[in-house]
Amino acid sequence: MKATEEEIEALVDFLKVLADRNRLRILGMLTEREHSVKEIAASLNIKEPSASWHLQQLKGLGLVEIRAEGTNRFYRLRQEGIHSLLKDLLQRAEAEVIEDPNNSEFERKTLASFIKKGKLVEIPARRPKLLVVLKFLSERFRVGEFYPEAQVNETLKEFHPDCATLRRDLVDFRFMARKNNVYWRIEPDSTPENALETSP
Amino acid sequence: MKATEEEIEALVDFLKVLADRNRLRILGMLTEREHSVKEIAASLNIKEPSASWHLQQLKGLGLVEIRAEGTNRFYRLRQEGIHSLLKDLLQRAEAEVIEDPNNSEFERKTLASFIKKGKLVEIPARRPKLLVVLKFLSERFRVGEFYPEAQVNETLKEFHPDCATLRRDLVDFRFMARKNNVYWRIEPDSTPENALETSP
DNA sequence: TGTATAATTAGATAGCTATCTAATTATACA
DNA sequence: TGTATAATTAGATAGCTATCTAATTATACA
Numbered sequence: 001m002k003a004t005e006e007e008i009e010a011l012v013d014f015l016k017v018l019a020d021r022n023r024l025r026i027l028g029m030l031t032e033r034e035h036s037v038k039e040i041a042a043s044l045n046i047k048e049p050s051a052s053w054h055l056q057q058l059k060g061l062g063l064v065e066i067r068a069e070g071t072n073r074f075y076r077l078r079q080e081g082i083h084s085l086l087k088d089l090l091q092r093a094e095a096e097v098i099e100d101p102n103n104s105e106f107e108r109k110t111l112a113s114f115i116k117k118g119k120l121v122e123i124p125a126r127r128p129k130l131l132v133v134l135k136f137l138s139e140r141f142r143v144g145e146f147y148p149e150a151q152v153n154e155t156l157k158e159f160h161p162d163c164a165t166l167r168r169d170l171v172d173f174r175f176m177a178r179k180n181n182v183y184w185r186i187e188p189d190s191t192p193e194n195a196l197e198t199s200p
Numbered sequence: 201m202k203a204t205e206e207e208i209e210a211l212v213d214f215l216k217v218l219a220d221r222n223r224l225r226i227l228g229m230l231t232e233r234e235h236s237v238k239e240i241a242a243s244l245n246i247k248e249p250s251a252s253w254h255l256q257q258l259k260g261l262g263l264v265e266i267r268a269e270g271t272n273r274f275y276r277l278r279q280e281g282i283h284s285l286l287k288d289l290l291q292r293a294e295a296e297v298i299e300d301p302n303n304s305e306f307e308r309k310t311l312a313s314f315i316k317k318g319k320l321v322e323i324p325a326r327r328p329k330l331l332v333v334l335k336f337l338s339e340r341f342r343v344g345e346f347y348p349e350a351q352v353n354e355t356l357k358e359f360h361p362d363c364a365t366l367r368r369d370l371v372d373f374r375f376m377a378r379k380n381n382v383y384w385r386i387e388p389d390s391t392p393e394n395a396l397e398t399s400p
Numbered sequence: 401t402g403t404a405t406a407a408t409t410a411g412a413t414a415g416c417t418a419t420c421t422a423a424t425t426a427t428a429c430a
Numbered sequence: 431t432g433t434a435t436a437a438t439t440a441g442a443t444a445g446c447t448a449t450c451t452a453a454t455t456a457t458a459c460a
Contacts, residue, residue, distance in 0.1 A: 012224060015215055015219035019219040020418080021208060025208060037438090038436065038437085047419075048436075049420075052438060052439090060318070065318075067355075071436040118259065222448085237406070246449075249449080251407095253408095254448085256408090270405090271406040271456065273408095
């Protein structure tokens with residue numbers, strides 16, 4: 001991706017406005033129906049000037065528009081597209097970071113539940129789930145490269161403190177091979193013989 | 201959309217990390233290849249501790265991972281999915297806010313160039329583009345409702361200070377009708393007779 | 401074992417922003 | 431015309447965060 005400086009500035013402006021708990025809640029409220037400033041302030045438990053300020057931020061991005069009625073000013077979402085924008089963001093925030101498009105549904109769910117914010121929360125006890133996690137971990141290494149044990153440990157420790165168990169499992173379940181304290185990743189379809197041929 | 205409080209918190213955390221010029225630039229750099237902390241600091245023209253701090257923020261979201269090599273630590277994107285995530289966000293930030301899925305390509309482009317951040321940057325001189333903009337503006341009013349002139353002006357002023365010209369054009373090009381200083385939107389397929397029948 | 405390089409951690413700070421209260425503006429209505 | 435209600439604007443401030451320098455940690459290599 002080649003983003004120009006201008007694009008980055010525009011995106012930062014956009015994200016900065018969105019990256020606020022109360023403004024997201026306002027957008028959430030407005031997906032249902034229009035609301036006056038007073039209503040919004042009451043719902044968020046903030047004073048009216050604060051609500052007014054947030055709404056002006058959102059208006060600056062063109063996300064909301066105003067309808068005046070007496071002394072009230074009803075704010076509403078500018079377009080339904082925003083609806084899906086928010087929904088998408090929510091889903092992506094949780095999932096996209098972790099998902100691999102090649103993964104099956106089972107693999108996807110397993111990884112989603114065992115890997116949170118880049119950490120392995122627990123080494124799965126159940127064999128099928130363990131295999132999914134080991135496959136995922138093995139993909140942190142490149143096929144064709146050779147890794148000293150210390151480096152394997154360091155990489156695994158990023159995910160879980162018990163790198164020794166993970167390292168042993170990776171070898172036992174044939175995701176990685178080992179010789180003279182040097183490790184390498186086994187390609188899914190490679191045979192032990194092939195792997196040995198390329199060992200250091 | 202019904203977002204739980206937890207979902208909102210997760211999304212805010214995610215957006216807060218992304219809503220930073222330097223972190224976006226780092227992600228941009230990492231879409232091309234892995235980089236050391238030193239390289240990133242040099243590119244962004246900040247000191248190494250600052251670069252390190254940004255990378256830790258990104259790591260906290262699981263967006264990047266580390267490969268150690270000697271005293272260097274090379275950071276790389278965690279997955280290609282992020283690539284498309286960023287690209288999407290960029291496009292959306294620009295376009296989605298404004299776009300209407302029903303619009304033709306021409307309408308989409310015209311609106312994208314004339315309406316920036318919810319403001320009409322200029323009243324188009326060319327007839328076809330003017331019509332697109334007028335259609336868009338007319339959609340700010342509900343069919344079946346009647347609007348006093350002051351309210352029409354206020355709504356139009358949100359887009360451009362010269363509300364008088366816009367109001368006149370809306371009537372001249374038959375997007376809206378007017379009687380006794382009250383305005384209403386004409387449905388695309390309604391005839392002048394129909395419109396008069398429902399006038400107040 | 402000592403020196404150099406890279407990175408991180410600790411601690412300080414400038415600048416930004418979400419919030420508040422008080423004042424002002426705008427509208428409705430008696 | 432005066433009063434009440436809603437919203438915005440003005441001005442102040444607490445709290446957060448991106449940044450820096452200095453100190454520490456980790457690794458490579460002579």
